[in-house]
Amino acid sequence: MNVRAHVSMTFHLDKCIGCHTCSVACKNLWTDRKGTEYMWWNNVETRPGTGYPTGWEDQERFKGGWVKRNGQLKLRLHSRARGLTNLFYNPALPELDDYYEPFTFDYQNLFTAPEGDDQPVARPVSMITGEPMNINAGPNWDDDLGGSNLYAENDPNWEGVSPEIQAQMAEIERVAFNYMPRICNHCLNPTCVAACPSGAIYKRGEDGVVLVNENKCKGWRMCVAACPYKKVYYNWATGKSEKCILCFPRLETGQAPACFHSCVGRIRYLGAILYDADKIATAANAETKDLVQAQLDAILDPFKPDVIAAARAGGLGDDWIKAAQDSPVYKFVKVWKLALPLHPEYRTLAMLFYIPPLSPIVSTIEDGLFKLELPPDQVDFELFNHLEKARLPLEYLANLFAAGSVEVIKPILRKLLAVRIYKRRQSVERSIDAATLKIVEAAGTTPEEIEAIYRLTAKPTLQERFVVPPYHREMATEVWNDPLAHKGETGVGFIELPVRGD
Amino acid sequence: MHGLTIPAADFYDDLRQRQGRKLNGTTYPSLENALEVAEVILYLDPVSNGELAYRAFKDEEKKTGQKLTDLAESVRDTRISFADIVAQPRRQLTSPTWSAIINQGRAYSPFTLNVERLIPWRTLSGRQHFYLDHPNYLNWGEHLPTYKPRPDHSMLLETEVTRAEAQGMLMNYITPHGKWSIHSTYSDNHRMLTLSRGSYPIWLNDKDAKKMGIQDNDWVELFNDNGVFVQRCIVSARIPSGTVFVYHATERTVSIPKSPLRGTRAGMNNSITRARLKPVLMSGGYAQFTYAFNYWGPVGVNRDTFVYVRRIEEPNW
Ligand code: SF4
Ligand code: SF4
Numbered sequence: 001m002n003v004r005a006h007v008s009m010t011f012h013l014d015k016c017i018g019c020h021t022c023s024v025a026c027k028n029l030w031t032d033r034k035g036t037e038y039m040w041w042n043n044v045e046t047r048p049g050t051g052y053p054t055g056w057e058d059q060e061r062f063k064g065g066w067v068k069r070n071g072q073l074k075l076r077l078h079s080r081a082r083g084l085t086n087l088f089y090n091p092a093l094p095e096l097d098d099y100y101e102p103f104t105f106d107y108q109n110l111f112t113a114p115e116g117d118d119q120p121v122a123r124p125v126s127m128i129t130g131e132p133m134n135i136n137a138g139p140n141w142d143d144d145l146g147g148s149n150l151y152a153e154n155d156p157n158w159e160g161v162s163p164e165i166q167a168q169m170a171e172i173e174r175v176a177f178n179y180m181p182r183i184c185n186h187c188l189n190p191t192c193v194a195a196c197p198s199g200a201i202y203k204r205g206e207d208g209v210v211l212v213n214e215n216k217c218k219g220w221r222m223c224v225a226a227c228p229y230k231k232v233y234y235n236w237a238t239g240k241s242e243k244c245i246l247c248f249p250r251l252e253t254g255q256a257p258a259c260f261h262s263c264v265g266r267i268r269y270l271g272a273i274l275y276d277a278d279k280i281a282t283a284a285n286a287e288t289k290d291l292v293q294a295q296l297d298a299i300l301d302p303f304k305p306d307v308i309a310a311a312r313a314g315g316l317g318d319d320w321i322k323a324a325q326d327s328p329v330y331k332f333v334k335v336w337k338l339a340l341p342l343h344p345e346y347r348t349l350a351m352l353f354y355i356p357p358l359s360p361i362v363s364t365i366e367d368g369l370f371k372l373e374l375p376p377d378q379v380d381f382e383l384f385n386h387l388e389k390a391r392l393p394l395e396y397l398a399n400l401f402a403a404g405s406v407e408v409i410k411p412i413l414r415k416l417l418a419v420r421i422y423k424r425r426q427s428v429e430r431s432i433d434a435a436t437l438k439i440v441e442a443a444g445t446t447p448e449e450i451e452a453i454y455r456l457t458a459k460p461t462l463q464e465r466f467v468v469p470p471y472h473r474e475m476a477t478e479v480w481n482d483p484l485a486h487k488g489e490t491g492v493g494f495i496e497l498p499v500r501g502d
Numbered sequence: 503m504h505g506l507t508i509p510a511a512d513f514y515d516d517l518r519q520r521q522g523r524k525l526n527g528t529t530y531p532s533l534e535n536a537l538e539v540a541e542v543i544l545y546l547d548p549v550s551n552g553e554l555a556y557r558a559f560k561d562e563e564k565k566t567g568q569k570l571t572d573l574a575e576s577v578r579d580t581r582i583s584f585a586d587i588v589a590q591p592r593r594q595l596t597s598p599t600w601s602a603i604i605n606q607g608r609a610y611s612p613f614t615l616n617v618e619r620l621i622p623w624r625t626l627s628g629r630q631h632f633y634l635d636h637p638n639y640l641n642w643g644e645h646l647p648t649y650k651p652r653p654d655h656s657m658l659l660e661t662e663v664t665r666a667e668a669q670g671m672l673m674n675y676i677t678p679h680g681k682w683s684i685h686s687t688y689s690d691n692h693r694m695l696t697l698s699r700g701s702y703p704i705w706l707n708d709k710d711a712k713k714m715g716i717q718d719n720d721w722v723e724l725f726n727d728n729g730v731f732v733q734r735c736i737v738s739a740r741i742p743s744g745t746v747f748v749y750h751a752t753e754r755t756v757s758i759p760k761s762p763l764r765g766t767r768a769g770m771n772n773s774i775t776r777a778r779l780k781p782v783l784m785s786g787g788y789a790q791f792t793y794a795f796n797y798w799g800p801v802g803v804n805r806d807t808f809v810y811v812r813r814i815e816e817p818n819w
Contacts, residue, residue, distance in 0.1 A: 019682075020697050027693065103700055104692055105756050118767045122756045123819055124700055134816070135700035135734075136719055143698060144681065146736040147718035149708050170708070170739045177740075 002277040003300060003311040005320050006188075006208035006351055007251065007270065007468060008329045009260070010339045011181055012457060013357040014416075015267035018179035020044050020140065022259035022268075026183075029258045030245070035237025037102035037127050040139045041244040042259045044181045048155040048169070048396070049142040051182075053098040056230040057156045057343070063092035064228030065191055065346030066284065073284055073347060075195055077226045092225040100137035102127040145177050152177070157399035165393050176391035178357040180400075181267075183259060184231040184244035185342065185350035186210050188275065188298070189284040192243070195226030200241075206471070207272075208351060209246045217241055228346040252471040260466065269456075271327030271467040272320055273334075274300040274311060284347045288403050291344040298349075299334050302327075323469035328456055329353065336445075336453055338412050345403035356397045356409060358390075358416045384417050384439055411444065418443035419457070422450050504599055504624065505565075508558045510546055517545060540584045548597035552580035555597040562598040568620050570598070573605060626789035638785040655808035660776060663727045667763070670714055670812030673746045675724065677771045677805050680749030690753040702752035702771070704735040706811070710744065711737040716813045723763060723817075724748075724809040729773035730761040731809075732817055746811050759817035768817075774809055777802030 026042040045051040059065060059076060066073045077092060105122035113120030126133040142151035148170065158166055168174045186203075190210055193201045200216035201223055203209070212223070212232070217240040223232040224241060232243045247257035255261065260268045279298035286294035300307045302324035311321055324330060332339040332355060339353035387394055387410060394406045394413070402408035418440050425436045432447070440447060456464060477486050489497070514531065521541065523532035532538050548555040556574040563570050573596050582592050596603050602610045603618060615621050622628030632646060639645045655661055655672060682698070683689035695701070704722050716722060718737040723730060724746065731748065741747065754770040761768040783800045786793050793799045 023697065024693055103696070105690075105695070110755055118760070119754065121754070121758050121767065121819065124757055132819075138696060138699060140697045141699065145738045145740045146699070146703075146705075148739040149737060150718050152739070172707070172739060172742055175740050 001300075001307070001310045003274050003307060003314045003316065004208070004277050005206065005272050005311075005316055005324065006186075006275055007246065008186070008208075008273050008327075008333075009183075009352045010269040010329045010332045010355065011352070012267045012269070012332075012355045013178055013180060014355065015265040015457075016044070016179040016181060017265045018044055018046065018144070019264050021262045021264050022181055023139075025258040025262035026244075029247075031242075033237075035235035036233070036242065038096065038099045038139070039233040039235075039242065041231070041233075041242075042181060042183045043139055044179050045140075046143050046145060046152075046177050047180050047400070048152040048157070048177060049145070050151045050154055050156075052100075052139045052141075053094045053230050054137065054141065054151070055098070055154075055156075056094075057228075059228060059346075061092070062094060062228075062230065063225055064230065065226075065343075065348055066189070068285065068347070071285070073189075075191055075226055076228075077191075077195055077222065090221060090225055093221055094224065094230060096128075097137065100139060100141070101133065101135075103133060103135050106132075145175060148175075157396050159399055160395045160404065161393045169393075174391070178392065180354070181259070182229065182231070182342070183352070184210060184227075184246070185229055185348070185352045186244075186246060188280050188295075188349035188351055189347065191226040191228065191346075191348055192223035192232050195222040196220070197222060201232075204248075207246075207248070207251070209248050209251075210243070211245055211248075212241050212243055214238070214240050214242075228343065228348060229350070251468055252473050254468070254470065256462075256466045256468075266460075266465065269328035269332065269460075269465045271329040272323040272469060273327055273330050274302050274307060274316075274321070274324045276300055280349065284349055288345055289405050291347070291403050292340055292405070292408050295341060295344065295349055296334060296337070299330070301334070302330065317469070317472070319469040323467050326467045328460070328465055328467060331452075331456065336415070336449065338415060338453070340401040340408070340412070342401060343403070344401075354401055355416070356401055356412060357392060358413060358420070384414065384421065384442075387413055414443045415445050415453075418445055419450050419453050422447065423454055506558050506561045506598060508548065508554055508561060510554060510557075513545055513551065513554065517542060537584060544582055544584060544587075548599055549594035550580075550582040550592075552577035552595055555595045558598050562621065566621055570619060570621075573603065573619070624790055636782075636785050636788055636791060638782050642782050644782050658807060660728055660807050661726045661810070664725060664810060668810050670723075670810050671710065672808055673710070673811050674744055675774060675807050675809040676745060676747045677750035677775065678747060680751070683749075683751065685751050687751070689751075690756045695756065699734065699736065701733055701757040702748060704731070704733050704811075705741050705747045706735050706737050707741040707743045707745065708737050708739050710746075711735070714811065714813055721759075721814045721817055723761060723768075723812055723814045724774055725761070725763055726774055726807060726809045728776050728807070729769045730764050731771060731774050732759055732761050732768035732814070733757070746809065750805065759819050762814050762817055772804060775804045775807050777804040779803070 023040055023042050023044055027040060030041060031039040040052065043052045051057070056062065063077045065076055067076045078086060103124045104127050106125050107122045109120050110122055123132050124135050125131060141147070145152050153170065169176065186208055187210065190203065193203060193210065197220050198216050198218045200213045200218070202211060202213065204211060219234070219239040219241065221234050221241060224234055232241050235242050250257055256270060260270055275298050283294040283298045302308070302321055308321055333353050339355045341350040341353055344350070390413070394409055398404050398406045398409045421439055422432065422436055425432055440450065474483055477483050517531035518529050521532045521538050522529040523534065531542055533542060544550040546554065548558045552574060556571055556578050559570040559574050577595050580595060586592055593604065596605050598615065598621070601613045601615050603614045604610050616623055623630055625631055634645045652674065661672065680689065682694050704724060706716060711717070716735060716737065719734050721732065722735040723732050733748070748771045750771050752770045758768050760766060779800050780803050785791055791798060
């Protein structure tokens, strides 16, 4: 057992309101510079839809992630040898049009327009050419099912959903959508790292954050193509690649990442988990249907004495072990088994997890009629027993979060429904009847677990949602500098101290 | 506000001292520049002056017979000045001029004062009631909220003249609150326009759009007797057929081209609607139907109408 710590996030999709506050916070903090105009390290997608960059899940085109060939994992992008011979040729790279041409507006014209008999206006202009432009793409172009016949209908996750249901989903009485925020998944088996010819990308030992070393990056952009989530971006001004850094400077000072901190729906949970690095290869190599379980198997129980012993032996401090025990991510992912990695079939072992959305629920169509009024004894149980009637089709969610396996999604939705039915019963009827308890049991849970899930879902404190131990950066500083001298110098902003006589 | 009388003469005197200005021999608090105006507002408002919050509750106690001053007891010393809110955002204080209890970091939730501290609702019965027995309401059939069918477009007389030049489809136009802004919220900034479609698009149902030969992101012109609106459109299955909508309170400064039909700069979302006074809102002098600025009075009903919708080629700027 080789125990390591990882700082991971869980997104509770039922709580996301699609406000994009997270995207704005991230953009303002990190990508409001020359060369980063089109980058959104954090973006929020309407699903069904094609996301940003548009159609990023189409790996036939973008060649991201790993594929299993003859029992071995290979980059879908190219073999190692081909990577070197094709260093200057990378056809799988997304182009600017796959993202969007960044635009601004000629606001100055509002002040400088010559006098005339019509009101002046700020026209859209390209941030690249400075010329007037027609805007035909953006980082959130299919928001709220905009252009649904072009985008939502072409969402690759419809695969396996019957054409009748797909057609119904395009009818106003039946449409449903949810929001899905995305950042870099800080994968355990990242293709961005594997594809880099310069060895510039690395996964930090202490918390698993995947970073690009800007000094080493030579701008080959293999990572951009190889990341199946399209979460590495090329900065045209510096000629280097950039990506989400999980706000590590904030983490190291005990603050939540900006996207987390600003989240209006409070859908984000951040915490440490312990995993067994020896199990990475097995987990990434598992049969497609076993991928989720194999990844869960690599996540360790931080209460087990042998795990604790191995963690200590590996150099992990007790505060990290304690943080792993209190981690909301551990609870959602491993204890309650409610959260899943996005597209596990990419085999990068994404380390951010999603609780699939349940809303909007309960609507049945019978004899072509919309039926909400069921006999009172059936209302609660209708959907529980007929998940195939859920508005967001099971197969669709399975394609997003379970490599197509409905059997992985089903127990999660049933448990989430059981929580809802139980808590509703409790607050409306002020008592729990036998039928409800039967549902609780059928969902494989207990009233105690339901209360705990409810508490962390509906009214957690910040301290319950954000559990990250101290990073002890002062000790790292001590190795090469006197902490007091260092403290006095930091405000001056030198990254490398000037040396006298140089 | 809310019929409360809050004695504030001492604070008024303070202001005369602090930022006095002489006029015809008398000293008044100066309202000469924006900063001074802001200070006056903050100093005389119970949500930023704890003593006034306390006095307001005192007055409310007299009216309701409920114990209420405890809600402001601990903040009687608090004064939030303009410099304070420049330094960092501050939480405002609980006050009966609003309806929520926001003490101890509690989020604003309307009417918690009424529900939890038994301040009667400001209606004739002191409760929430839907039934309005005012004769005007009875005469207009508005005494209970009931379903009313969509009026016929000819009744509105807003498409009569345009009918002669009619092109495209006649559709119901509505202007709901936006996703990222309501009313005059500043929304034409670079960030939010980038996260939407870089303009104030016209939403259309996909099947309606098909009938008119309109595709997603095409230019569309909406017009009637009142005016004209030109924008790109979003085609979506989530819009009901027969309806066209534009999120309301669009600016007229960004991305608005000239109207091919009228030759001049196209308008904003309200250019094609017209304010109509709702007659029942002019009834007054009876219980809660009592005029108060920004509370009760006739409003312009200017959100819906009928428009002709047509596809256009790239317009001029
Ligand atoms: S999601 Fe992040 S860690 Fe995973 S492959 Fe992409 S850039 Fe690398
Ligand atoms: S800030 Fe939170 S609620 Fe808003 S879009 Fe982002 S993740 Fe969703």
